[in-house]
Amino acid sequence: MADLVAIYGSPRRRGNTSTLLQEAVQGAREAGAEVREFVLRDLKISPCLELYHCKKDGECSIKDDFQLVRDAILEAKGLILASPIFFYSVTAQTKILMDRFQSLWVKKYLLDKTAFGDWTPSRQGLFISAGATKGKRLFEGTLLTVKYFFDPLDMALWDSLLYRGLDEPKDVLDHPDYLEQARRSGRELVQTL
Known part of the structure; x- marks a missing residue:
């Protein structure tokens, strides 16, 4: 069982958000945590199809890589989620994952x-x-979405690192303070667990 799960939600493998997440993961590891990483663009996860099989037992009837990620998150003590902003929201890859957790919302609140x-x-x-x-x-909208995504996971949004004006894949490298903040946050998250 990993202490933390890290979710890379960017379609870009080496973009700004991925670089920041790598720093946070490194900080968590420096603090002694075991971190399991998932790159959403590499996984096969269907969008929620509203089949509502989950109303029977809280299990999604679509069998794909979602169950692998879900189980890892549920076994971990914490989560680091990273997604760039696309049209004032998370990426499609990230939102697909979030929507599949509707099955846990159904289990928690309906069942x-x-x-x-x-x-x-x-x-x-x-x-x-x-x-x-x-x-x-x-x-603003993204933070609300993340907060409610964490809810069926029995998880609180401990902190968020939000950076504006980063567009080109390596823009974050011009901001060593952002990178240090991400690494420090990874270490501090482990200490709160």
């Missing part, structure tokens, strides 16, 4: 009848994101 807001997070998550523009509200 297990957990009252909304009547639970205490048992785990922590860190969200890392970079956007090309400098829009004042660039991350």
Whole structure:
């Protein structure tokens, strides 16, 4: 069992968000954590098809790489999720993964009848994101989406690292303070677990 799971949600293998996530993962490892990494672009995960098989037992009837990622996340103490901003939201790869966790939402709230807001997070998550523009509200919708994605995982959004004005794949390298902040956040997340 890994202490943390790291999810690379960028379609770019070596972009700004991926670089920031690598720094956070390195910081977590420096703090003694075992980290299991997933690159969503390399996985076969179908979008949610609203088949509602999950209303029977909380299990999604679509069998693909989702179960591998889901099981790793559920076994871990925490999660580091990274996605660049596309049209003021997470990438399609990231959103597909999030939507498949609808099966856990169904289990938690419909099958297990957990009252909304009547639970205490048992785990922590860190969200890392970079956007090309400098829009004042660039991350607002995405943060709300991430918060509600963490909910069926019994996870709280511990912190978020949000960077504006990073467009070209290596722009983040011009900001060593961002890289250090990501590494430090990876270490600190492990300490909170």
